[in-house]
Amino acid sequence: MDSETGRPQTEYGKTxxxxxxxxxxxxxxxxxxxxxxxxxxxxxSITGITRRxxxxxxxxxxxxDSKDEIFRALVRDLSGGVRDAVKETHDPDAASLExxxxxxxxxxxxxxxxxxxxxxxxxAEFVDPASFRAHYENTASRMFARxxxxxxxxxxxxxxxxxxxxxxxxxNVFLGLRYAVWSDDRKAMDIAEVASSILREGIAxxxxx
Amino acid sequence: MDSETGRPQTEYGKTxxxxxxxxxxxxxxxxxxxxxxxxxxxxxSITGITRRxxxxxxxxxxxxDSKDEIFRALVRDLSGGVRDAVKETHDPDAASLExxxxxxxxxxxxxxxxxxxxxxxxxAEFVDPASFRAHYENTASRMFARxxxxxxxxxxxxxxxxxxxxxxxxxNVFLGLRYAVWSDDRKAMDIAEVASSILREGIAxxxxx
Numbered sequence: 001m002d003s004e005t006g007r008p009q010t011e012y013g014k015t016x017x018x019x020x021x022x023x024x025x026x027x028x029x030x031x032x033x034x035x036x037x038x039x040x041x042x043x044x045s046i047t048g049i050t051r052r053x054x055x056x057x058x059x060x061x062x063x064x065d066s067k068d069e070i071f072r073a074l075v076r077d078l079s080g081g082v083r084d085a086v087k088e089t090h091d092p093d094a095a096s097l098e099x100x101x102x103x104x105x106x107x108x109x110x111x112x113x114x115x116x117x118x119x120x121x122x123x124a125e126f127v128d129p130a131s132f133r134a135h136y137e138n139t140a141s142r143m144f145a146r147x148x149x150x151x152x153x154x155x156x157x158x159x160x161x162x163x164x165x166x167x168x169x170x171x172n173v174f175l176g177l178r179y180a181v182w183s184d185d186r187k188a189m190d191i192a193e194v195a196s197s198i199l200r201e202g203i204a205x206x207x208x209x
Numbered sequence: 210m211d212s213e214t215g216r217p218q219t220e221y222g223k224t225x226x227x228x229x230x231x232x233x234x235x236x237x238x239x240x241x242x243x244x245x246x247x248x249x250x251x252x253x254s255i256t257g258i259t260r261r262x263x264x265x266x267x268x269x270x271x272x273x274d275s276k277d278e279i280f281r282a283l284v285r286d287l288s289g290g291v292r293d294a295v296k297e298t299h300d301p302d303a304a305s306l307e308x309x310x311x312x313x314x315x316x317x318x319x320x321x322x323x324x325x326x327x328x329x330x331x332x333a334e335f336v337d338p339a340s341f342r343a344h345y346e347n348t349a350s351r352m353f354a355r356x357x358x359x360x361x362x363x364x365x366x367x368x369x370x371x372x373x374x375x376x377x378x379x380x381n382v383f384l385g386l387r388y389a390v391w392s393d394d395r396k397a398m399d400i401a402e403v404a405s406s407i408l409r410e411g412i413a414x415x416x417x418x
Contacts, residue, residue, distance in 0.1 A: 040335050042251065097413060122334050126249055133391075136383075147412070156412050163395075163403040164412065166387045167380040174345075174379025175372065182342075186372075194372040202411045203356070203365050203373065204306060 014063050025063050027053040032074045037116025041071060041127045068127070075124045075131040078117050079138065085110035086142075096150030101196040103143075104172050108188040111180035118181050140165045171195050223272050234272050236262040241283045246325025250280060250336045277336070284333045284340040287326050288347065294319035295351075305359030310405040312355075313381050317397040320389035327390050349374045380404050 016022045031053035035044045046067055050060050064070040089106045090099065111117055124132035144165035150156035172195060179191045225231045240262035244253045255276055259269050273279040298315045299308065320326055333341040353374035359365035381404060388400045 119334070122331055125328070125331050126335075136386075140387075151414070154414055157410075157414055159406075160412060161403070163384065163388065163400060164407065166383050167404050167407060168412075170379040170381070170383025170386075171376040172379070174375050174382065177345075177379075178349075178375045179372065191372060194370070195376050197368075198373065198376060198407065199412050201366075201413075203369060203377075203408050204410075205360070205363055205366055 016063070024055055024059050027055060028060060028063060028070065029074055029077050032070050033078065033114065033116050033120065036071060036074065036123070037119050040119070041123050072128050072131055075121060075128060075135065078114065078120060079131070079135040081114065082107060082110060082117070082139065083142065096146070096153065096155040097196065097200055099146060100168070100199060101192050104175070104195055105188050105192040107172055108176055108180045108191055111176040112184050112188070115181050118177055136169070140169050143169055168199065171198070225272070233264055233268050236264060237269060237272060237279065238283055238286050241279050242287065242323065242325050242329065245280060245283065245329050245332070249328070250332050281337050281340055284330060284337060284344065287323065287329060288340070288344040290323065291316060291319060291326070291348065292351065305355070305362065305364040306405065306409055308355060308359070309377070309408060310401050313384070313404055314397050314401040316381055317385055317389045317400055320385040321393050321397070324390050327386055345378070349378050352378055377408065380407070
């Protein structure tokens, strides 16, 4: 998804010019998420995607040349979806630690609504390693930018580095795997509080450090 | 690997009875790690494994029925390898936060020596989902047991739950991906200090919380 326009995009410039085309592309990407999420890349098929999308096979080839190409577009689309879900609820005036708590809450909610995202992004490690890497590098960069901003405002530690962003991202990804994808009976807010409390005070007994 | 005996094991009781058999099995598992790590499950072949191991094809079938079976055995072996690497350097008398720092340092060193572990365990999500899940559930359980022990000793927060263990495990896994597998130019100890500082004090500016 393009964050400025909210429009779905393919990787190779085959952006639809009409509203109807945009809807078709959106349907294809949503169908691809279900098809790849359920069957995995190798077992998934283009006809499985168009059947789910309720579109003709010709519509598929209007936007994509191959199963590989829609998979790559889908990874970018889902990665953009994560970014946009966080962005939509982002409050630049909130305290830095609150911003991180909100970012995780939004991510957990997004993952619950798109449970297939883990399987697809994880499979990208094998099918499309560059997109896999880009997804995490971009996510970590955005988080690091927020951490630096927090440090500049004097709210966060000044020594925070990109490695801290990777650590916090890993925390969020694994909480999502366990408490959004594998089971989702606990409130997203309560799970976000687990991470938030670690970022706020660490795990040492109070008054001991 | 069996943690009591240090002997490699297969999943179905075909444990070698002789020292020579144990060496052959070990060679097959090490060769499988390289073969699956380099080619992925689908492209990897049994002959590729025996060629790397320098063993006859018959030796393979003494221990495994199929490529699937050695893959499953390998995931268990690597998962046990992570556990043993942490166990070997574990000092039960150390302070709890030091134990976690040491556990991460040992994990990072293990991951640097076995860079293929990420690709193999990640691919297990598709090839052998039960082993994938078991690996993380077992790792989180061991960590949670250490956290509870630390809380009992009064060193760690009393409200730490299994979700905190998942959060910390995620931190460690992503630091390993980024700083052990993708690049390893920074010292394992320095990367472990990143996570350790978060667990010690969180990320808020000093004196602000």
